[in-house]
Amino acid sequence: MYTKTEKDKHISFASIRLMICVGHADGYIGNKEMSRIQELVNTEHFTLKERQILMDDMDYPKRPEVILEDMVDLTPVEKLTMMRKLYHMALLDQKLSMPESDAIRRIACMLGIPAEKQLQVEEWVKEGIRWRESWKDIVEE
Numbered sequence: 001m002y003t004k005t006e007k008d009k010h011i012s013f014a015s016i017r018l019m020i021c022v023g024h025a026d027g028y029i030g031n032k033e034m035s036r037i038q039e040l041v042n043t044e045h046f047t048l049k050e051r052q053i054l055m056d057d058m059d060y061p062k063r064p065e066v067i068l069e070d071m072v073d074l075t076p077v078e079k080l081t082m083m084r085k086l087y088h089m090a091l092l093d094q095k096l097s098m099p100e101s102d103a104i105r106r107i108a109c110m111l112g113i114p115a116e117k118q119l120q121v122e123e124w125v126k127e128g129i130r131w132r133e134s135w136k137d138i139v140e141e
Contacts, residue, residue, distance in 0.1 A: 002072060010072050013050055015082050016040050017057055017067045018107055019089040024061040025103035032092040034058070064107045079111045080121060087125045096129070 002010065019037060023029040029037075041054055074082070086107060090100040101122075108118045 007072055009044065009046075011074065011078060011082070012040075012044055013046065013054075014067055014071050015085050016054060017062065018064060018082070018086060020054070020057045020061050021064050021067070021107070022086050022090050022100055022103050025090075025099040026097040027099070029058065030093050033089060036089065036092055064103075064110055068107075068110050074111065076113075076117075079108075079113050080117060082111065083108050083113060083118070083121050084125075087121070091125070091129070096125070 016037060019033075019040075020029070023033040023037070037054075037058070041051060046054070083104065086104045087096070090096050090104065105118060108121075113121075
């Protein structure tokens with residue numbers, strides 16, 4: 001059994017590893033994605049071994065199934081939050097590629113997120129993209 005702090009750290013570690021999977025989904029991790037991952041790694045108190053695993057994942061990404069094998073039990077909110085973080089990572093370069101979307105959906109299925117909840121999160125993300133794009137229209141006028 002994990003304490004709340006241990007569980008949060010475990011979730012954070014797995015989230016970063018899954019973000020790396022999503023970052024690699026379209027063939028490469030861009031500079032913004034790389035910087036974000038390094039920022040996340042540096043804000044957590046990871047052990048040397050954990051940091052080595054994360055750096056190894058950057059060069060040789062693992063399959064999500066492998067990462068999720070060691071995953072602690074997550075609440076529905078924690079699962080949805082993880083899915084949201086994966087979308088956030090995918091959108092760092094201001095575009096969401098089909099391979100990134102597919103990778104996130106696949107991970108969401110492995111996490112046991114119901115299809116209707118996945119769709120709600122996807123719609124929320126698309127709405128956010130439209131909202132952000134509308135700002136450009138306002139500024140250009």
